[in-house]
Amino acid sequence: MRIVVQEQPFDLGAEASAFASGRSDMGAVVTFTGIVRDLAQGDLDVMEIEHYPGMTEAALTDIANQAQGRWDLGDVLIIHRYGRMAPGDLIMMVATASPHRKDAFEAAEFLMDYLKSRAPFWKKEHTRGGASWVAAKDEDEEALDRW
Amino acid sequence: MNVLYFAWVRERIGVPREQVDSQAKTVTDLVEELKAREPRYEAAFADLSALRVAVDQQLTDFDAPLDGAREVAFFPPMTGG
Numbered sequence: 490m491r492i493v494v495q496e497q498p499f500d501l502g503a504e505a506s507a508f509a510s511g512r513s514d515m516g517a518v519v520t521f522t523g524i525v526r527d528l529a530q531g532d533l534d535v536m537e538i539e540h541y542p543g544m545t546e547a548a549l550t551d552i553a554n555q556a557q558g559r560w561d562l563g564d565v566l567i568i569h570r571y572g573r574m575a576p577g578d579l580i581m582m583v584a585t586a587s588p589h590r591k592d593a594f595e596a597a598e599f600l601m602d603y604l605k606s607r608a609p610f611w612k613k614e615h616t617r618g619g620a621s622w623v624a625a626k627d628e629d630e631e632a633l634d635r636w
Numbered sequence: 637m638n639v640l641y642f643a644w645v646r647e648r649i650g651v652p653r654e655q656v657d658s659q660a661k662t663v664t665d666l667v668e669e670l671k672a673r674e675p676r677y678e679a680a681f682a683d684l685s686a687l688r689v690a691v692d693q694q695l696t697d698f699d700a701p702l703d704g705a706r707e708v709a710f711f712p713p714m715t716g717g
């Protein structure tokens with residue numbers, strides 16, 4: 490398991506290639522990547538992400554441990570950035586490796602659902618019109634019920 | 637204890653963290669003590685349903701006890717991913 494919380498960009502291709510490499514017992518690798526999107530008005534300049542150093546790493550480790558307890562996983566990777574990002578920049582990625590496709594997919598979805606509302610990150614959108622904190626969605630909280 | 641604030645809670649209170657001398661038994665007691673201090677705390681804690689709390693970096697509830705707590709953090713619902 491590897492948990493990374495960093496300000497600098499990461500290389501999705503390199504991370505995905507290195508993940509679970511050499512593990513011939515892992516038949517399935519799933520990766521998910523979160524990207525800064527400019528959805529509202531098309532005028533997003535900067536996405537700023539704040540986090541809670543210390544608790545962030547602990548919460549991500551806990552979520553990854555839960556996933557490893559529930560699914561047959563050979564490895565888990567979570568990379569999440571903080572700081573200022575532009576539209577199109579990569580915010581985060583998760584990767585799961587399993588002997589089985591179903592476990593890899595489900596565990597990746599579980600990680601994403603928990604990470605959205607249980608890992609201490611907060612997004613702030615800076616646009617020409619000003620800056621505002623992104624509100625949590627009810628559906629993100631409800632998404633946890635299925636697990 | 638150390639009290640930390642994040643996102644708009646930090647902005648309303650005006651500092652990211654502060655040392656607070658408190659005998660509060662629960663998180664709610666601590667919130668009441670802070671609200672009595674200054675209007676900026678009153679503004680930040682006006683609607684507790686819009687806030688989350690962590691004690692010693694573990695998410696918990698507002699009725700959680702503060703026995704031996706070293707760090708309490710207040711923040712809005714998280715928006716990771």
